[in-house]
Amino acid sequence: MGLPTSERILSLLGDSQVWTGQRLAEHSGLSLRTVRRAVATLREAGVAIDTDVGRGGGMRLGARSALPPVRLSHRESVGLLFALAVAESLGLPLLGRDIAGLRTRLSATFAPPARAEVHRLRRRILVGQPASVAVRDSWRDPDAGQTRLLQEAFLAARVVRFRYRSRDQRLSQRCVEPQYLLLNHPAWYLLGLDRDAAAGRTFRLDGIQKLQMLDESFATVSPQRLAPDVDSWFRAL
Incomplete structure (x- = not known):
């Protein structure tokens, strides 16, 4: 739009x-x-x-005219937060410590109800160190249509069903609550509750295929419930 x-x-x-x-x-x-x-x-x-x-x-x-405050939708704000997360994970020297301040100021531009929603979304995006050489070499950009649909399901807290190709090329069908997104730049992962296994599972986004968003919502749980050691590797955006 x-x-x-x-x-x-x-x-x-x-x-x-x-x-x-x-x-x-x-x-x-x-x-x-x-x-x-x-x-x-x-x-x-x-x-x-x-x-x-x-x-x-x-x-x-006019020289004295100020532009009005930027108004971003939830989708746009999340996209910008993703970009800042990438910049921060790369340790860009030109931005340095300013990125954390930018993230805070971005959240502060919203009206209180929207600000609370953005804050909840920030807690569901976890950022870790850049990916290993092996992961970087094997990473492939996910299909754009798949990632857009996953983003919609993530924002709306809707259950998804997809086919997953693991790193050893095995295919499986999964029904998952997309609870959290994890970033080890450039690799993105989905941390969710696998409905069939009744347990937390992590999926590389470039392995997700034929994703469908179901007409079923879910309640967010703590990331530690899905992956007990998540705090050792990731922190909230």
Whole structure:
């Protein structure tokens, strides 16, 4: 889902360029009439938009105008938290200790109910050290459609069924509660309750195939219940 019309125009105006209405239309994929309505809506909302008159003139965000707070959906916020988790696990020197602060500030931008939901999701994403050489060499990017569906099930706390190919190439059918996601960069794992085995199991995401989300919810349990030694290797995002 793309940005709302006014936010799409505002994001373009925010880069300090001078924009004509036609250029805004071309870059946003909107009609010139829609662009003009969006600009009028932004001005009515109190966003200062300066206009340069004369030949070749255009519009730009006013020097004293502040962009409104970023509004992210739960899906977008989780995606950003995933990216920060990857950056932190890599120990990027340019960000360093700032990443923990960024994660906290990201959570603080939400209204209290959404903030509580993001906090619950953060506790379900566990980050460990980068993967071993052997895991990195064998890791393959999971199918994008499968990971999107798994993410939906993870966010909605819905039971999934999938075919799993283990590291020794054995295939099995699994019915699992996707309780936690684990990261040993670049490898992602699903830590869940295997319904058939009635026990916690860990699955590499690149081994999950033909995933289906079932119409059945589950209650979150502690990661220690699924993997008693999880604290030795992972910490919550």
